[in-house]
Amino acid sequence: MKLEEIFNSYQDYIMPTYKRFPLVFVKGKGSRLWDIHNRVYLDFFPGWGVGNLGHCHPKVMQAVRNQIKKLIFIPNNYYHILQARLAREIIYWSFPGKVFFCNSGAEANEAAIKLARRFGQGRYEIITFKNSFHGRTLGALAATGQQRYQEGFSPLPEGFKSVDFNDLKKVEEAINSKTVAIMLELIQGEGGINVAEKDFVLALRKLCDERNILLIIDEVQTGIGRTGKLFCYQHYGITPDIMTLAKSLGGGLPIGCMVVRKEFADTLGPGTHASTFGGGPVICSAALAVLKAIQKEGLLRNAMEMGKYLFLKLNTLKDKYSIIKEVRGMGLMVGIELNIEAERIVQDCIKEGLLINCTQTKVLRIMPALNVTKKEINQAIKILDIVLAKHTQR
Numbered sequence: 001m002k003l004e005e006i007f008n009s010y011q012d013y014i015m016p017t018y019k020r021f022p023l024v025f026v027k028g029k030g031s032r033l034w035d036i037h038n039r040v041y042l043d044f045f046p047g048w049g050v051g052n053l054g055h056c057h058p059k060v061m062q063a064v065r066n067q068i069k070k071l072i073f074i075p076n077n078y079y080h081i082l083q084a085r086l087a088r089e090i091i092y093w094s095f096p097g098k099v100f101f102c103n104s105g106a107e108a109n110e111a112a113i114k115l116a117r118r119f120g121q122g123r124y125e126i127i128t129f130k131n132s133f134h135g136r137t138l139g140a141l142a143a144t145g146q147q148r149y150q151e152g153f154s155p156l157p158e159g160f161k162s163v164d165f166n167d168l169k170k171v172e173e174a175i176n177s178k179t180v181a182i183m184l185e186l187i188q189g190e191g192g193i194n195v196a197e198k199d200f201v202l203a204l205r206k207l208c209d210e211r212n213i214l215l216i217i218d219e220v221q222t223g224i225g226r227t228g229k230l231f232c233y234q235h236y237g238i239t240p241d242i243m244t245l246a247k248s249l250g251g252g253l254p255i256g257c258m259v260v261r262k263e264f265a266d267t268l269g270p271g272t273h274a275s276t277f278g279g280g281p282v283i284c285s286a287a288l289a290v291l292k293a294i295q296k297e298g299l300l301r302n303a304m305e306m307g308k309y310l311f312l313k314l315n316t317l318k319d320k321y322s323i324i325k326e327v328r329g330m331g332l333m334v335g336i337e338l339n340i341e342a343e344r345i346v347q348d349c350i351k352e353g354l355l356i357n358c359t360q361t362k363v364l365r366i367m368p369a370l371n372v373t374k375k376e377i378n379q380a381i382k383i384l385d386i387v388l389a390k391h392t393q394r
């Protein structure tokens with residue numbers, strides 16, 4: 001297929017729900033991507049947070065290849081070894097409880113919302129936060145505190161209230177006799193890399209305990225080592241009642257997972273919830289390989305160290321360019337707030353061979369693979385330096 005044919009096919013046969021850059025990729029390895037012209041790009045935003053291990057991690061490929069030869073699918077009315085192993089592994093690294101497997105972040109959050117409602121037995125209100133993002137399905141969308149995603153889709157399911165992030169007083173005011181859960185991302189990803197304050201999170205935990213309210217932490221983007229710990233909540237010294245995972249857990253293959261604390265884990269009994277493909281053998285083998293690689297290759301330490309290095313370098317750029325307002329984040333989840341439109345910077349970085357993202361108009365988002373090297377960071381910084389210089393002169 002020629003380039004033009006590809007673009008035309010998309011135009012003619014694929015719904016226009018995404019804004020796409022005119023790049024066609026054919027191959028990936030680690031933090032590198034090759035396009036159809038064999039041009040190499042440095043990928044510092046691999047798959048919206050899917051690529052924590054970089055592209056085509058050899059251990060994930062091997063695990064998938066081995067499993068696909070034996071058994072591709074077995075439905076959830078039977079057992080298989082890999083689901084058992086993956087569930088045990090996730091619980092081992094998180095907190096005592098049980099998991100529910102599905103296929104995406106939105107689906108994991110839907111499961112959390114359903115569990116909360118069952119648990120509530122009449123209480124059904126969930127407090128969420130402004131600028132949050134929890135997915136595109138109707139329930140997850142109702143939980144998402146950003147009107148621009150919701151426009152034109154009413155009526156959304158009721159029972160969601162979004163209040164100001166990091167504002168305990170607003171949360172307290174929003175709680176009433178119908179409140180059953182508080183749901184948040186510890187670092188709002190789509191919201192612009194807004195980090196939850198420690199005191200705020202501790203206070204939420206206390207509030208939930210006192211009022212018999214579930215604390216749901218959406219770790220779809222922050223999870224699986226992104227922030228330098230396997231799960232972001234581990235930075236805060238709290239345990240969620242429910243944690244949702246997806247994006248990078250499958251090493252590039254689709255998986256969603258709801259992790260529920262032991263006390264609440266049997267709330268959804270047989271027949272109350274399901275997902276046909278959830279926790280199939282192939283994806284479980286991939287996720288097991290991901291978790292193993294993170295431990296064996298010391299990727300949490302690398303994420304921490306490279307995160308520090310990246311912040312250092314970005315702060316140097318901040319001193320140099322007044323268009324950078326703030327550098328914030330945790331580990332390798334980084335936002336650079338500008339006082340100009342960030343989209344132009346993203347476009348120019350692509351021209352220089354660096355893939356990054358922007359969100360909330362003025363925030364550049366950088367989330368390199370956890371196995372990123374100093375050399376690759378230096379390369380990315382060099383490109384950013386060139387592009388920022390260009391936009392500063394104007």
Ligand SMILES: *Cc1c(COP(=O)(O)O)cnc(C)c1O
Nearest residue numbers: 104105106133134135189220221
């Ligand atoms: C991406 C994302 C989701 C939605 O995940 P999908 O797999 O696209 O449904 C939910 N929550 C957060 C925090 C996300 O970043």
